[in-house]
Amino acid sequence: MSTNLEVEDDDKIQDITNDESELLIPRKSNASTIKTYESCGTYEEVSSSSSSNSDLEDLDPDVLELPKVIREIVPLHDDPSIPVLTFRYFLLSTIFIIPGAFIDTMNSYRTTSAAYSIFFVQIAGHWAGKKLAKHLPKKDINLFGLKFNLNPGPWSIKEAAMVTITANSGATGNLATNAISLAEIHFGETVPIPVALGFMWSIVFVGYSYAAIAKNFLLYDPQFTWPQALMQTTLLQSQAKSDEDSQEGSKQMKIFFIVIASIAVWQLFPEFIFPFTSSLAVLCWIAPNNHTLNFMGSGLGGMGLLNFSLDWANITSSIMLYPYWIQVIQFVAFVLGAWILIPFAKWSNNGIFNGGLMSNGLFLSDGSPYPVGELLNTDLTLNTTAYEYYGPVHLGAQRAWNMFFDYAAYISGITWVVLFGYDKFKSSFENFKNSKDNRTVYTDRLNKLHSRYQEVPIWWYAVLFGISLTTLMTIFLSGNLFMPWWCCIVALIMGSIIVTPLAWLYALSNFQLAIGTFNELTYGYMMQNVTQKHPAGALVFGSIAGNAWYRAQYHLECMRLGFYNHLPPRAVFFSQLYGELIGVPINYLALRWVLATKREYLNGTKVDPLHQWTGQAITSSHTNAIQYVVLGPSRLFVNYPLLPYGFVLGLLAPYILFKLHQRYPSSNFNLWNTTVFFSSMSRFYGNISTGYLSRFVGGTITMFWAFKYKHSLWKKYNYILAAAFDTGYNLAILIIFLLFSVITTTNMPNWWGNNSQSIERCFAL
DSSP states (O other): OOOOOOOOOGGGGGGGOSSGGGOBOOOSSOTTEEEEEOTTSOEEEEEOTTOOOHHHHHSOHHHHTSOHHHHTTSOSOOOTTSOOSOHHHHHHHHHHHHHHHHHHHHHTTSSSOOOOOHHHHHHHHHHHHHHHHHHSOOOEEEETTEEEESOOSSOOHHHHHHHHHHHHHHSSOOTHHHHHHHHHHHHOOOOOHHHHHHHHHHHHHHHHHHHHHHHHHHTSOTTOOOHHHHHHHHHHHHHHHHHTTOHHHHHHHHHHHHHHHHHHHHTHIIIIIOGGGGOEEHHHHHOTTOHHHHHHHOSBSSOOTTEEOOOGGGTOTHHHHSOHHHHHHHHHHHIIIIIIIHHHHHHSOSSSOSSOTTOOSEEOTTSSBOOGGGGBOTTSOBOHHHHHHHOOOEEOHHHHHHHHHHHHHHHHHHHHHHHHSHHHHHHHHHHHHTSSSGGGTOOSHHHHHHTTSOOOOHHHHHHHHHHHHHHHHHHHHTTOTTSOHHHHHHHHHHHHHHHHHHHHHHHHHOOOOOOTTHHHHHHHHHTTTOSSOOTTHHHHHHHHHHHHHHHHHHHHHHHHHHHHTTOOHHHHHHHHHHHHHHHHHHHHHHHHHHHHHHHHHHTTSSOOTTSOOOOHHHHHHHHHHIIIIIIOHHHHHHHOTTTTHHHHHHHHHHHHHHHHHHHOTTSOGGGSOHHHHHHHHTOOOTTBOOSHHHHHHHHHIIIIIIHHHSHHHHHHHHHHHHHHHHHHHHHHHHHHHIIIIISOOOOOOOOGGGOSSOTTOOTTO
């Protein structure tokens, strides 16, 4: 994006760009030279020598080196003497981790669920911390030579941030539970407890250790804003201001709680009382008994054309977190996938659609479900006689192009960063190579404040990786977990490659690329000519390679949250390990409880009357295991020869846009990120296509109109409202879950707004 204008007012700086990834970032300690960061990783200088902006002139040069969105939110002062690893911290972290780890694991087996909100932890943890500071005795304790005070002083926002970071790490699910559940539910093999726990801890800690790969490039550079960490910092600092009786902070927190209560009440309507509001199918209202218009307008089984949603579950806080250019790309991808490709497949009469148009199941050539169970021998190898009898496995049309773009997105994630981010990474590497640490590379105010604390030494990451690798090798060399040891090495290598490019994209845009089934496809190729292979091995492989990225992202984001709130890096590192040490055993206990009490629902022996315990994720993993391991990729690609060209597209598309950007630098080709587009195209809508239009409208209001024209209000309330909406929604789901599923089993009576045939009133479907 080429920009030639003078900076006249601090609030007007945002007019230079349209999203927070392109914010003002001076790279020199000189207010006369200002550079804007383009989302592609390039810079352009904007002269401000004639600027009369007194606000800019009053700021120190080291403050000007920070993007404006950071200057507006993050405190630029610090008191290093505030304790953070207190008894109160350990107590509250443990209390909040246990239910979160259990609920998040349990939720993975349900159709809908009561999510465990990290914003709830921030709010409740801060409140509980102040209560503990008020009532705990100020007593010194000597526990096995470890001396500490139960109540060392006033509760601080730093302790609240530490509790948040620990819960963000431990109060989550674990990818390994999918592989363990798949083996037990569909193949009757139980993983021993020591093996399961060792594997679960190891893949998490491998991810944390892999964060060191991207840390020096992405963590302390001011240009990378890490929007999710900014949102959490906004809430934390608003709580701090409220504690100090700040009028603005008190007003922000008052609005925060009003919105939470309002959304919690409202969500009872689309989620339970008035589900009609969850999918407003305008075309169905026009012709409620016309099949064509019903299919076009329905968001629950159709294309979702001109379909709106008033359900926050279908909108989400992404409209307040993702830069506007990300939201534009995602909406374009949705229009192409749902409004163009789906009707083309359904009505083109070219043989694309024979059944399962919007399904992720497997089908016979006539469109009927494939009898997958008939394909397996007792030793879990392929029954070739049955395969020859039933014929090739067919995919639903939407699932087929999802896989195509899934492959493209994975390759594009690497290619895009190599092309657009090469100069930046080269510069960062040279700066780092020529300095002792990041403190001599970046001279902005936050890095100066951060320099007071001891950095996490690289050998900590190396030791963590060494312990994890040793555990994994012990597991696989002893013949456990359905996969050869050498496949573990390949998974670790694959995970290391993807960490930096995906973290680069996430740090700028808050967009997390779902790795999808690429890892399982790779495993299928590696094992294609191996006689004895276990179908669950693909998911084990994917758990290792996938967690290398997902947990690295968790670590870097929490480190950035600690950076914004001036926490010692070593304390943050420890807090994440502590969170996982507590959380992983709880994950496993939740897994055992679900399999002990809901197994018949999950394996299909019984149908859950509430249609909640369906295990959809496990079912999808089972389908992938059959496709990639039992049948092998070659059989899949013989029937779908165009699928491998997704890799070619992911390789070439970024190169084409890169060349167009070089030739026409003012045409914004750099904003059309192919990784975001392909990843959005790979999203499986299934029968849910509502909410996307509402999301785009909401994003246009928040991240374009309000950000550009009402920026003073945006900077005060955008992240606060995002947190409030999410928390209110989660509170409503929790209320519904407890009142109508746990305490009593109650279904909402049918009425006009909850029609038994179609809540959208699309009666012809």
